[in-house]
Amino acid sequence: MPTVARGYGLKINRSGMAICPFHREKTPSAKIYPDGFHCFGCGVHADVIAFTQRLFGLPRPIDAAKKLNEDFYLHLDLGGHKSVNEVSEYRKKQREREEYERWEREAWNTLWGYLRTMYEWREMAPRSPDDEPDPRFAYALGHLDWAEWLCGEFINADEEGRKMMRSEVERIGGFWEG
Ligand SMILES: [Zn+2]
Structure with a gap:
């Protein structure tokens, strides 16, 4: 481009x-x-x-x-059917690329949202020993490291690595709905 x-x-x-x-x-x-x-x-x-x-x-x-x-002197043979196929093949790849990039943005929002929420929930510690601990606080204690690890992995992974995290991202996305 x-x-x-x-x-x-x-x-x-x-x-x-x-x-x-x-x-x-x-x-x-x-x-x-x-x-x-x-x-x-x-x-x-x-x-x-x-x-x-x-x-x-x-x-x-x-x-x-x-x-x-x-x-641009590409020397492509754009005369016949093959070339039309080449263009539509190119467009298909382009669409797949856009789909992946959309997913990647959403996946990052999910993971980052999860991590931010863990930070927020960690602040919900009981104020005195007699207080019943907020279940969200307990959850955050158990999952903050995990959320940090996931975000770090996602940032450092290449495209293939990110795709491999798809089910994990879906699980966390489902966690919000649940
Ligand atoms: Zn413009």
């Missing part, structure tokens, strides 16, 4: 931001990701093909793919 964005005249600053070509602005609000474009100003979200299609007002994604092929 950065190569294509630069190639079509966008200036990307050190934080990966550029002036959005899809709406008028003076300060950059478009983020250029390795595999996509997102404008925080006008909300345009696009992969490389959709970006090119929109930028040049091309009718179909395949037209954008052809333009990229020519402009």
Whole structure:
């Protein structure tokens, strides 16, 4: 994405931001990701093909793919059926990627929410020895280390490692509902 964005005249600053070509602005609000474009100003979200299609007002994604092929000397054979399949295969991968990223954000929110709650519950210690301890306090004592460990694992894991934590994340998500 950065190569294509630069190639079509966008200036990307050190934080990966550029002036959005899809709406008028003076300060950059478009983020250029390795595999996509997102404008925080006008909300345009696009992969490389959709970006090119929109930028040049091309009718179909395949037209954008052809333009990229020519402009960036990709030497792809975009003549026949195979190439259409290639484009839809690319789009499928892109969708899977977006699904994973959505899951990853939600999973992190779940784990981080769990850890924060454990910290809160730990503050519910009985005020005097005669007080009945709050069950949430007891729960936090038993699970705080676990919650910290999970968050640490999730941060440090790669994509495969995070996927392997899926059932654990679901269990904790279910814990909120239960
Ligand atoms: Zn914009």
